[in-house]
Amino acid sequence: MKRILIAACVALLLAGCTDPGAEISEGSFRNAVATGATRELAHHGVALAGRLDCESAATTPKTVTVTCAGHTTDRAEVTVEGRVEDSDSRHPRERYTISVGGHPLTSTDCLGAACHHHRDH
Numbered sequence: 001m002k003r004i005l006i007a008a009c010v011a012l013l014l015a016g017c018t019d020p021g022a023e024i025s026e027g028s029f030r031n032a033v034a035t036g037a038t039r040e041l042a043h044h045g046v047a048l049a050g051r052l053d054c055e056s057a058a059t060t061p062k063t064v065t066v067t068c069a070g071h072t073t074d075r076a077e078v079t080v081e082g083r084v085e086d087s088d089s090r091h092p093r094e095r096y097t098i099s100v101g102g103h104p105l106t107s108t109d110c111l112g113a114a115c116h117h118h119r120d121h
Contacts, residue, residue: 030054033066036111037080037098044105047073052080062088076101 034052041048054068064087068080082096097107 026056029064030056030066030068033080033082033096033111034068037068037096040096040098040106040108040111041078041100046078046100046105048078049073049075052078054080062086072100 031054033056034054037052038048049071052068052070054066056064056066058064062085064084066080066082066084068078068082070078072078077100079099080096081099082094085093094109095107096109096111098105
């Protein structure tokens with residue numbers, strides 16, 4: 001269900017609309033990625049000092065990239081780089097890489113607690 005919500009948010013983002021609904025959808029997508037990445041980091045025992053700051057952009061009509069930045073409680077830099085392809089379909093292909101202190105921690109096609117069966121580190 002969460003994947004369908006993300007796909008719907010991404011599809012609205014790609015539509016290029018400038019109405020409030022599109023802004024909410026773009027914000028929802030970034031929020032979902034930030035929340036999922038925070039859960040994924042916690043799964044690996046990494047605590048964030050605050051919320052991840054994420055930005056997203058449509059790089060093609062069917063591809064969206066997202067980047068997030070933040071810091072751990074011990075001040076190590078955290079980055080999240082994600083790409084969603086076929087974002088306008090019912091089955092978008094997602095890929096996220098999370099790095100801590102400049103070193104890759106995990107690469108996955110699903111973020112968060114509900115994704116344990118999808119893990120492919």
